Amino acid sequence: MIKRNGQVVPFDNSKISVAITKAFLAVEGGTAAASSRIHETVAKLTTQVMGTFERRMPSGGTIHIEDIQDQVELALMRAGEHKIARDYVIYREEQARKRAQKRALSAEAERAAGAISVLQPDGSRAPLDIERLQTVVSEACADLADVSASKILEEALRNLYDGVTLDEVTTSLVITARTLIEQEPNYTYAAARLLCDDLRSEALEFLGVTQRATQQEMALYYPQALQAYIAKGIQLELLSPELADFDIARLGAAIQPERDLQFTYLGLQTLYDRYFIHSNETRFELPQVFFMRIAMGLAVREDDKNARAIEFYQLLSSFDYMSSTPTLFNAGTLRPQLSSCYLTTVPDDLSGIYGAIRDNALLSKWAGGLGNDWTPVRALGSYIKGTNGKSQGVVPFLKVVNDTAVAVNQGGKRKGAVCAYLETWHLDIEEFLELRKNTGDDRRRTHDMNSANWIPDLFMKRVFEGGEWTLFSPNDTPDLHDSYGADFEAKYEAYEAQTRSGELKLFKRVKAENLWRKMLGMLFETGHPWITFKDPCNLRSPQSHVGVVHSSNLCTEITLNTSDEEIAVCNLGSVNLPQHIDENGLNLEKLQKTVTTAVRMLDNVIDINYYSVPQAERSNFRHRPVGLGLMGFQDALYKQHIAYSSPEAVEFADRSMEAISYYAIQASSALAEERGTYSSFEGSLWSQGILPIDSLERLAESRGDQYLQIDRTQTLDWDTLRERVRAKGMRNSNVMAIAPTATIANITGVSQSIEPTYQNLYVKSNLSGEFTVVNPYLVNDLKARNLWDKVMVNDLKYYDGSAQAIDRIPADLKAIYSTAFEVEPRWIVEAASRRQKWIDQAQSLNLYINNASGKKLDVTYRMAWLSGLKTTYYLRSLAATGTEKSTVDKGTLNAVAAAAAPQPAPVPKACSLDDPDCEACQ
Known part of the structure; x- marks a missing residue:
């Protein structure tokens, strides 16, 4: 075939089918009713066109593309498809016109632009500055493949009118670009850059720097903006006066304006709506100023704070690493509450209970996510000595906790979020x-808060063995709360003996399997309580010498000791894993550099942090825990062309987490040498030379090998690191935890945490609006095989973002681009198991199960326990009904519901912007 540019390429008859299908879709749409007729007719017409050429050239030959299109027109006319043929002709003419005017605005657009005057803020009017618009749009599309500046500009101009405001001009450009994202993912960057032009105008004018600036001019204006921003923020009492002590000129010179170009539209819109500092709803914080403000806030106690601020800025603005949401919200402000989550134990007395609820409110106010251990509170029907009455149990207090979380939101920026834990x-x-x-x-009932089971290993053994399980009130069995492993088993069995002797009156005996089924049934029906495991959290805890882990946190990745005197605090941030993948796989040198700086930033949080309750400050300074995690695991697989459902993905999970673990421990030990060890280091597992990988032996010894199935392979020089830690100490009692990263993954434009891809094409609804999300890796691979077109977009919509049913997609791509519900849970669990052996805390692990049943849930959660996991997070089950297909031909998409079925209440979504409750960690 001869193309229009004269290039000769191999003939491909599938392109005829695609062209005819496009014509039908344009006229008849892609409804379910029309789909079967279209497929049959297209196949018939393609055969006719091919037959014509085969008769003309039985031995082969060369055909011009225009000749092929002529034959398609004839075939449509002969088949009686006159309306389709007419639209096909019109389409060909339109494409010819676009090709002729590709590099310039059409005369019509030029005339339209000349007739538009723009309403100025002072009420006057001025001609539309078409030259500036062309510059801005051209900048927005620069270096983006398959993105057309003229297409954005012409379409935007059609939506303008005489007397339009400047804001409406910008909005028209942004909306035009975002509507094109489903056809070409690179338009997300164009939309973000156009949005950035609007942000620049708003911020620079407020700061008195200039009224408008193009991206190219920001090399000049960013340093000025930083200086004006710091002064204005301090004046408005929004920023800490300590920021004025930095060398602002030096920091301004270090800003890299070109990093504004790496945002996706969702990422930048999220920052604008919810993160940038504002005054009376005017955002005067620009993207690179935002990152520099956070860097300054984290470097304020450093000896060479200017150099460290630049180092921190480079890491954040490159997207190689991102701090958690509370740090992004509050670093450098008057109340720098930078920590992500707080864990508390609620005592068994009225004063203590309401004191804990008060602490919840104060911690929530400053953007902290909460995990409450309610196990000590006596059960329903237990004796109250002070009143000679009987207790109403834990549940009525949880209703108060639920309503407190609703009433006290997180600094007015997102909903309050709390999770209650209770032992089995x-x-x-x-x-x-x-x-x-x-x-x-x-x-x-508590409809707004989360809940989680805190399950001892003994219960799981009874489930496997078909044994009985006895329920107690904690005021009768107080030492069970602080016991685990063999000690717990001995004490528990002693209390069971007391129930048989009559010494202990208040109890209930149930079949362990029946209670387990009810746990899974409620999880299936309501999404709660989550399944978490007490013994691996304690047996593998580096801090078992100074306390007990009584619960996890809101997102099930934190495993720290709590007591009446100590509220555990964790400080989170995440490595952007795909940023550390190159042509040779995982770049260990770059990863080590990132992790070393990240651990330093996290350690700084502890000293800078604002503590709203004294128990949290006491605990954080004593143990100095941090939680370095990762995000973009799925993207890292895509970059290496590895399917999530594969041994290679499991191996990559193992090796990548091993490297992060090694460098994080190494970095904390180096900080200990520089700054001193944390105060409760002596007696810890660290001090004994027992690293997280070594602590597996303690779990195996407690459970028995028949109840622990975990790979223990290691590849790095752990002996040398082990000796270093023993000799030099650790700065932090805990260094790793994998959080959900919902929001910061959106900011950096990668898949959240360790999640498989939800769908390859869908609409994401959140507090900032609706966003089309397209898997760019899939699009690029389809483009490489000449398979990406409007028909493919339509097919992906029709099949709810799944590639599996689309015949044109090759099998190797179908395997790589399987979506979350197409990945068998065993692969998710196995990858998590490989990570867990390296982590001193836990990981927020969502489990996706298609066509969930009691048996599938039973097998999956038993496997999670046997694989040594400490915790699991949400169960996500695909709804019985799919997306309505009647709108697949339109420019909008249906969001596919993910709900626990069958039941009327929707399952809570996994930690994502759709459900702000789940953002409390990230």
Whole structure:
């Protein structure tokens, strides 16, 4: 075939089918009713066109592309498809016109632009500055493949009118670009850059730097903007006066304006709506100023704070690493509450209970996510000595906690978020399981908070062995709360003996399997309580010498000791894993550099942090825990062309986490040498030379090998690091935890945390609006094989973002681009197991199960326990009904519901912008 540019390429008859399908879709749409007719007719017409050429040239030959299109027109006319043929002719003429005017605005657009005057802020009018618009749009499209500046500009001009405002001009450009994202993912960068032009105008004018500036001019204006921003922020009492002590000129010179270009539209819009500092709703914080403000806030206690601020800025603005949301919100402000999550234990007395609820409110106010251990509180029907009455149990207090979380949101920026934990032997456990049901007494329901089971290994053994399980009130069995492993088993069995002798009156005996089924049933029906495991959290805890882990946090990745005197605090941030993948795989040298700086930043958080309650400050300074995690695991697989459902992905999970673990421990030990060890270091597992990989032996010894199935392979020089830690110490009691990264993954434009891709094409709805999300890796691979076109877009919509049913997509790509519900849970669990052996805390692990059943849930969660996981997070089950297909031909998409089915209440979404409750960690 001869192309229009004269190039000769091999003939491909599938392109005829695609061209005819496009014509039908343009006229008839892609409804389910039309789909079958279209497929049959297209196949028939393609055969006719091919037959014509085969008769003309039985031995082969060369055909011009225009000749092929002529034959398509004839075939449509002969088949009686006159309307389709007419639209096909019109389409060909339109494409010819576009080709002729590709590099310039059409005369019509030029005339339209000349007739438009723009309403100025002072009420006057001025001609539309078409030259500037062309410059801005051209800058927005620079170096972006398959993106057309003229296409954006012409379409935007059609939506303008005489008397339009400047804001409306910018909005028209942005909306035009974002509507094109589903056809070409690179338009997300163009839309972000056009949005950035609007941000520049708003911020620079407020700061008095200039009224408008192009991206190219920001090399001049960014240093000026930083200086004006610091002064204005301090004046408005929004920024700490300490920031004025930096060498602002030096920091301004270090800003890299070109890093504004790496944002996706979703990422930049999220920052604008919810992160940038504002005054009376005017955002005067620009993207690179934002990153520099955070860097300054984290470097304020450093000896060479200017050099460190630049180092921190380079890491953040490159997207190689991102701090957690509270740090992004509050670094450099008057109340720098930078920590992500807080864990508390609620005591068994009225004063202590309401004191804990008060602490929840104060911590939530400053953007902290909460995990509450409610196990010590006595059960329903237990004796109250002070009143000679009987307790109402844990549940009524949880209703108060639920309503407090609703009333005290996180600094007015997102909803309050709390998770209650209860141990499986607690007499109130059965009612606790039903907290999120939509039926029953609403006074004993908590519809807005999360809940989690805190499960001892002994219970899981009884489930496997078909044994009985006894429920107690904690005021009768107080030492069970602080026991784990063999010690717990001995004490628990002693209390069971007391129930048989009559010494202990208040108890209930159930079949362990029946209670386990109810746990899974409620998880299936309501999404709660989550399944977490007490013993691996404690047996592998480096801090078992100074306390007990009684719960995890809001997102199930933190495993720190709590007590009446100490509220555990964790400070989070995440390595952007795909940023550390090159043509040779994982770039260990770059990863080491990133992790070393990241751990320093996290350690700084502890000293700078604002503590709203004294128990949190006491705990954080004593143990100095941090939680370095990762995000973009799925993107890292894509970059290496590895399928999530594969041994290679499991191996990559192992090796990447091993490297992060090694460098994080190494970095904390180096900080200990520089700054001193944390105060409770002596007696810890670290001080004994027991690293996270070594602590698996403690779990294996407690459980027995038959109940632990985990790969223990290691590849790095752990002996040398082990000796270094023993000799030099550790700066931090804990250094690793994999958080959900919902928001910061959106900011950096990667897949969240360790999640498989939700869908390859869908609409994401959140507090900032609706965003089309397209998998750019899939698009690029399809482009490389000449398979990306409007028909493919339509097919992806029709099949809910799945590639599996699209015949044109090759099998190797289908394997790589399997979506979350197409990945068998065993691969998710196995990859998590490989990571868990390296992590001293835990990981937020969502489990995706298609066509969930009791048996599938049972197998999956038993496998999670046997694989040594410490915690799991949300169960996500695909709804029984799919997306309505009647709108697949339109420019909008349906969001595919992910709900626990069958039941009327929607399952809570995995930590994502769709459900702000789940953002409390990231």
